[in-house]
Each structure stands twice: as C-alpha cells, then as structure tokens.
Amino acid sequence: MKSLFFVLPALLLGLTACGAPVAAVTLPDAVQVEKTQTAETAVLYEDADGREVSPRRAALTEWRWSVADDTIAEVDPSGIVTGLRGGSTTLTLQSADGKISASCPVQVSSPLRGIALDDYTLYFDDELVTWITADGTRESDYAYASRVGAVCHLLPEDTTDHPAVTYHIADERIARFDGSWLVPVNYGTTTLTADCGGFTAQCTVTVVRPKE
Structure with a gap:
C-alpha cells in the first residue's frame, strides 16, 4: 500500500498536466521560407504553470492562423507557410476567443535570377x-x-x-x-x-x- 500511496499522486499530477488547458503559445523567432516553397511553423503550447501541453490537447482549442500581408506569404490551418513574393510580414496564431496569441516575423527570400x-x-x-x-x-x-x-x-x-x-x-x-x-x-x-x-x-x- 505504501508504494501505491506514492504512485497515485504522481499519476494524478501527470494526468492533470496532460489535461491542463493552453494558457500561452510561443512561435519561433522567425519563419524563413523561399518564394514558392513551404515551411512548417513550430509551436510551443504551455499551461498556466509553464508546462508544455501536447499538440493533441492543444487541438481541443480552436486556433486561427493569419499573416499581416497575404501578398507576401499565406498560411494554412495547420500553420504551414507558403512564400508568395520576396519581402517580410508577420505571422500570428490566435485562439478563437482572442485571449491567447503569439506572433513572429516571416521572411520570404526571392533569389536573384x-x-x-x-x-x-x-x-x-x-x-x-x-x-x-x-x-x-x-x-x-x-x-x-x-x-x-x-x-x-x-x-x-x-x-x-x-x-x-x-x-x-x-x-x-x-x-x-x-x-x-x-x-x-x-x-x-x-x-x-x-x-x-x-x-x-x-x-x-x-x-x-x-x-x-
């Protein structure tokens, strides 16, 4: 029984962390992509205590991706960025209720041809x-x-x-x-x-x- 006494709190703590709602998101310092190419955006989801929340759990919240200038780049619902023309813009991930958001620069390179x-x-x-x-x-x-x-x-x-x-x-x-x-x-x-x-x-x- 003694060993069970110590195992249960640890198990409950793990379940709590896995089930905690997302309180903050972090995007990369910048997303760099070449014109006509694509790049995935890495996202870190965290709960109110700073613990990482799994993407599966984070998916329970509705998220919206957007770019400030959609003539430079576009982003799909999964955060994949496509470069459209050379330049810089801003990528934003926001919860549907607008309470949680994060942004980062997007730099689209267009090589000299x-x-x-x-x-x-x-x-x-x-x-x-x-x-x-x-x-x-x-x-x-x-x-x-x-x-x-x-x-x-x-x-x-x-x-x-x-x-x-x-x-x-x-x-x-x-x-x-x-x-x-x-x-x-x-x-x-x-x-x-x-x-x-x-x-x-x-x-x-x-x-x-x-x-x-």
Whole structure:
C-alpha cells in the first residue's frame, strides 16, 4: 500500500498536466521560407504553470492562423507557410476567443535570377562655348551634353538579393562614367556591360546630336 500511496499522486499530477488547458503559445523567432516553397511553423503550447501541453490537447482549442500581408506569404490551418513574393510580414496564431496569441516575423527570400539593361540614347553637341568667369578665368565646355543614371534591373523585381553592380563601357571615346552618370563623349555607338551576382547583361549606348 505504501508504494501505491506514492504512485497515485504522481499519476494524478501527470494526468492533470496532460489535461491542463493552453494558457500561452510561443512561435519561433522567425519563419524563413523561399518564394514558392513551404515551411512548417513550430509551436510551443504551455499551461498556466509553464508546462508544455501536447499538440493533441492543444487541438481541443480552436486556433486561427493569419499573416499581416497575404501578398507576401499565406498560411494554412495547420500553420504551414507558403512564400508568395520576396519581402517580410508577420505571422500570428490566435485562439478563437482572442485571449491567447503569439506572433513572429516571416521572411520570404526571392533569389536573384538575372539582370537586364535598357538601351540608352545620349544627346551631344560638340560645339565649344567659351566664357569668362568673375575672376577673369577663361573657361569652355560643350554647348550641350545630356547624361543619364545607368540602371541595372534585378530580376525578378521582388528579389531580396542586392549584390553590387559593376559597369564597363566598351569604347570610352563614345561615352564614359562620371560617378554613377553615363556621359556622352563623342558621336557613335558603343556597348555598356553590367555584372551583378554572377549575371551579365549588355545594352547599346548611342550618342547623337540634340534634336532641333
């Protein structure tokens, strides 16, 4: 009888813990998933004393999953997250009565798949204009020279990868870079090449006279 006396309280304690209602839930620090892929969400259910509650017992409570921005990710009733496009949003698990809830960030990665460049037309007038500055210095420059900021398009547009872009002009007698600006030097056509994240793209740069 003595051994039974000690076994019964332990058994009752175990049954109480197994049958205790959920008082709190905890989600991961973050859910990370690649675009078009899925990821399961680990959930820790606890009772009022901080003891873990089994998923089977937790299922007796009605739970609702949601994401703040359903254009970035979606979640099904079992907590499986699907990445829709690159970006970040928030995942929330809440009891139906709204008394228990937990949230965590969702980060959807969208790898870089390629790059692209647009063709450029620059306008240039090779006539030199000379003037005298206030301190008497004679200066001159071309009458007109347009410039544009080169833009390398990262693909897809929602990519979360943003490696550095390097540019190269095939013939710097036609055009050159001044910082991030593409500047005409003389009339003609040359090729602009961009390298980014292991991808390469090219476009045509044409320099012509200004339109009348």
